Amino acid sequence: MSQQGDRPATTDDWWGRLYDESARDTGPAGTPDDTIDDRFDSAADTLGGGDDVPSTRSYGHAVDAIAVDDDEDDAGDDEDEGVGSASRPPAWWESPGGRPVTRTPAPAPEPAPEPSVPSPAPVAPAPLTPRPRAPWEPPPAAFDPTDPAADPTTPPAPAVPRDPRAADPRPPAPVPPPPPSAPAARISHVGDSPPTYEAEPTALPAADAEELDQLVADTVLDGARYGTYTLRAASLRGDSARYRGEPRRDALLTARFGAGPGALVLVAVATGARATEGAHLSAADACRWIGGAVGRSHSRLAEDIRAGRRGDLKSGLHRLTDRTYGKLRARAAELGRDPEEYTASLRCLLLSADPDCRTRVFFGVGGGGLFRLRDGAWQDLEPLVPEPSEIRGAPVVGYGSVPTGARAATEQTPDGDRLTMDLEITKAPGPLVEEPVPPPPEPFRFRASVARPGDTLLLTSVGLAEPLRGVPALGGELAARWADGEPPGLATYLADVALRAKGYADDRTAVGVWEA
Structure with a gap:
């Protein structure tokens, strides 16, 4: 493997270890003409590089990928990146009077370099496989199929600290109905x-x-x-x-x-x-x-x-x-x-x-x-009955009262005096009352x-x-x-x-x- 040409005696030892012809190839192929260029071209074709991947075969360099641009592009690159300037002395691999090129340092030893691939479009995350619950973990809450937040395959959202001054976005907890009112106490x-x-x-x-x-x-x-x-x-x-x-x-x-x-x-x-x-x-x-x-x-x-x-x-x-x-x-x-x-x-x-x-x-x-x-x-x-004090009437006959009406024979003198005629009727003696008669x-x-x-x-x-x-x-x-x-x-x-x-x-x- 002497395709790289002569190199100065000051070359680092790692270069010799990597490209020493005496070392056994880590991935020998079945054909004798298996080279690094062949492997690079195969990897580029596999990844679909096409025209976007520069070929190393045109410039005879098998170690690094060299980007070749037009003169106008070189000037722009020199201004932006600060490389390829005319005041810089040419490197040992550049031919005298030849066209300056930009060389990228080789990466760490890899079986094959991975070219840059465009980022794929975002896709939905794959469903998570439920993890078995450990014996010390509490049982999960009942799953509600109508609640999208209760989907066990959805990863939990990151906790966001809530501003205590802001209103609580969560719905208020249901208020239990008041107990039935007790009957009003009776007044005494x-x-x-x-x-x-x-x-x-x-x-x-x-x-x-x-x-x-x-x-x-x-x-x-x-x-x-x-x-x-x-x-x-x-x-x-x-x-x-x-x-x-x-x-x-x-x-x-x-x-x-x-x-x-x-x-x-x-x-x-x-x-x-x-x-x-x-x-x-x-x-x-x-x-x-x-x-x-x-x-x-x-x-x-x-x-x-x-x-x-x-x-x-x-x-x-x-x-x-x-x-x-x-x-x-x-x-x-x-x-x-x-x-x-x-x-x-x-x-x-x-x-x-x-x-x-x-x-x-x-x-x-x-x-x-x-x-x-x-x-x-x-x-x-x-x-409705009359009270005792309201009772009015003549005394009872036979208790010392004077008869009136047809029972009384009266005579009036010219002077207006009234005399009671004595009918010579024997009267029974009245009851002996030593004290006033009690009221009825x-x-x-x-x-x-x-x-x-x-x-x-x-x-x-x-x-x-x-x-x-x-x-x-x-x-x-x-x-x-x-x-x-x-x-x-x-x-x-x-x-x-x-x-x-x-x-x-x-x-x-x-x-x-x-x-x-």
Whole structure:
């Protein structure tokens, strides 16, 4: 391989090692004329060099590729690159007087030089083969085929730090729906200010070790359902009595007599006289005695209610009420007390257990209230009777009064004097009255009405009747609570009855009847 010609003695040793003819060719060919030029031409043809790859065969140089340009191009190259300048002495491989050429240093020893190839057009990256998950790695998230970002073959995008001042490009996290609102808490009082006393009991009444049967509970609650109605009854001590440790003056009795459709339900409410000793005892006696009288006559009373005999009911219940008050007066005499001190207001309801009977009967004596809630409005059903102070009339004949009218024989003198003619009729002596005659008892009250579906009848003692009439907000609140017509449970009914109003601190007893 002596095709390179003579070379100076100062040639580097690597050149001799590379082109020493004694060295064995690393890639000998099957033909004896296998030269570097042949291999270069073969590589150029394989890579498609064609005319763009200069041939080394024309210039007799087999080591480096020499770029040959026109004279105009040489000048431009010299100006830009600073090579091939006329002030440079010719190199040893340039022939004297010959054409200057530009020579590129040979690269490191390679089996074959790789010519420059144009960059191919960008193509889509090949799908990535999923890598098996290591045992310590968490399982991948569920794949959503509709989410392009969830494609496991797509390489993750590089993390870009987000400016904290910029708005978050991510969609906001879904806000969970608010929990269902709790029902509004029921108010414990009506009016602009709360009542003076506390709502819960404070002091217990004084007890006698020998008369423990005379103690009464702070609250009594009862209920039932017969025919087409539901009954609710509650009696609770007032705020004033709870604070002072006084017993509840209201008494409540609920009783059923008989069975089946002919059964009769009695609810009695009594209130002892205010500011009297043993007021709770007189109220309990009134309820017990009227209950006994009704129980002994319940068959006749139930028949009259189902038949609608209003007149018979009124007269019969009037007699039973008189007997009850007669026993109260007798009991007062036994205790050595005035009848006015040992008495009570008494109000009662009679309800038939027959589903076909909707007649409701009310009777009693004394203060209290009878109301009906119909179509969302309260109606006061209290029978109108004159008060004792409003009763007017002549004194009863036979008790020292002067007869008038046809029974009196009078004569008038010319001077205008009037004389009573003595008919010489013997008069029976009048009763010996050493003390003033007591005022007559309060009038007897009676009412019978036919209930309609959806009605609510409310019988109350004085402690609830007065605020219902004097505080419209109380009636409005109860009407709103009972507007749906469904009877409340016992605990709810007790809370409704206990709804307070400032200025009204007496005992409260209420009997409610809800018509289906």
